[in-house]
Amino acid sequence: MADRRILVTGGSGFIGSHLVRRLLDEGDEVLVVDNFYSGTRGNLSDVLNNPRLEIVRHDVTFPLYVEIDEIYHLACPASPVFYQRDPVQTTKTSVVGSINMLGLAKRTKAKILLASTSEVYGDPEVHPQDESYWGHVNPIGIRSCYDEGKRCAETLFFDYRRQHDMPIKVARIFNTYGPRMRPDDGRVVSNFIVSALAGKPLTIYGDGTQTRSFCYVDDLVDGLIRLMATPHEVTGPINLGNPHEFTMSQLAEQVIAMVGTDVPGGGGGVEYHPLPSDDPTQRQPTIDQARDVLGWAPKIELAEGLDRTIEYFRDHLALHPVG
Template sequence: MGSELIYRGHDSQLATDSYSPKPIKPWFAVTQPIRYMLREQRLVFVLVGIAIATLFFTVIPTSYPASYGGARGHVAISDSLSYYPVETYQRAYNPRVGFGAVNSGGKIPLGLKRKGLRIVVTGGAGFVGSHLVDRLIARGDSVIVVDNFFTGRKENVMHHFGNPNFELIRHDVVEPLLLEVDQIYHLACPASPVHYKFNPVKTIKTNVVGTLNMLGLAKRVGARFLLTSTSEVYGDPLQHPQKETYWGNVNPIGVRSCYDEGKRTAETLTMDYHRGAGVEVRIARIFNTYGPRMCIDDGRVVSNFVAQALRKEPLTVYGDGKQTRSFQFVSDLVEGLMRLMEGEHVGPFNLGNPGEFTMLELAQVVQETIDPNAKIEFRPNTEDDPHKRKPDISRAKELLGWEPKVSLRKGLPKMVKDFRQRIFGDHKEGGAGATPDTTSSA
């Protein structure tokens, strides 16, 4: 007989009581986080962490690399800020991240220094370029000078040798150049008739191919580009004084056209890159400039007169001597170039001294300064020599707040001192490298 399992209901007890925790008291829910923090000194660790974080962000300033992702670190602000001489120059720059970023402007808090820019100056060993380099380095920028030394001289910049913010590259801008910079001052080109007529094909290649190369560099790295053009774009002007809106009267097949038309083409390229590729550009049209470090025998009228008077030679006046020029001292020009670069206006801008002198009047000023007994010798006029040249600088006054400060009678003695030292080796007069006042002028 099979066995049979019998379920005994009384052998198992039904669970009549279920577990329920004690009800949470209201005051305990509020104090529980506090009790947790107080246990095992957790509050101490939290306070210490807060203190360390505060110290870190207070003591260590936030900075951006000067070459963030291959781009420049800073960009200049609006020219609404005042412009000061180099001794007190403090311009604010904003961090710039990535290519094509925009600037918003602002002033640097008192006691903080502006971050220097990385700037290339083509033709930086020349007359104007070397004075511009002096000013840029004095305000704390890192400067790369690019020069092939056709008219530039190492002596003009050798006082910067050993400065970690200064670099010198022997290079012809007709060949491409790869750099990472924030700004490009493009001054490279022979600027006197003697030099640019020596090899006219090379001159126009420098103006066209060299400018193309520098504009291409500006496009690649997002740099701001400043072209130093010339008053020669006006040719033999039919308008007097010359405004920036005047299109000029230039001989396209003359002996000076390698320079005149070369600069006009350089302006065209600059504006095409601005409109077509979005490159930030500035254009300066430079009028006759003089000062220390000019080439002694470059054929320009001021350097000719000064060198001839020092050597006791006759002052050579071409034509009847009634043709006029306007002469600005080099430090005035450098200030104008820097204001233009830091401002927000493309240009072109006339940069020159509106004080107008005939060649005979200039010869008389040189006589008064150097040798009252110097003789004047008349010679036939040169081809395509403009009869009148005087800038209208009202646009630069209004938009850049710039106008020249140094008169011819005040600036000429400084140039004479430099020329006397270089011609005769009179170190008592001071050398070119030691001249504190600041390659392209017409």
């Protein structure tokens, strides 16, 4: 569809900035709304002069009055470092922010997509996780502001659907990585790469046997766009992630192998720390729905994605050293 005006909340964040570029490349007008709590204008520096891009500093916990055709609702800090810093605001962003965006979608008759999360499954008792699993979540833990906030956001989306027959889409996003991750976001891929490039030990929380499944950001964005383009009857939730599972030890070994050879001293090895409270021990999606409904599956293997991400961090840290 030509001449779409698309709102991306959280559009200056890691995933949001990649999505914005993709939408601009497709010829859409894009309105980015962000309070820059965890996102940065620098993530959009190369497209700031695009005449089809507009950026508004705004917190989605307050109402927004604009005219749009589609909404990608990504606003919410997604790494523990940021969402635990102000947990009440994190919950408000997921809950009140979703109410405000759903109200905007209702008024403008816009399609709206929620960037939900694999964290709705909590520390799963079912492995791998498919969309029928209701989850195993601590409602009062240090991660609950994010986990339960996103679960409530999903509830709101489906209640708006049932009450108003609104065109909603819900994507459950599994671990995603790639260029424009923040070096200080606390995510395992960025932590490992930043430490390896600095020749410092890679910190593994737990004994290294806990698992994650890593999806490169370009693949993830393709899945979001495909989900938004589905017919009215398709709502999700749909898992978007890479079904190939890796232990933290395997990831550390691969990062060290890819980085360590050209770091002074050859890198600092690995050190172990206690597993944080409520940190999931397993995380792996089934993506049968994404394959069947969206014709989607990730294409970029971990080695290729890590190579691109390492290159980004090498260049970024040369200009913006950490610590």
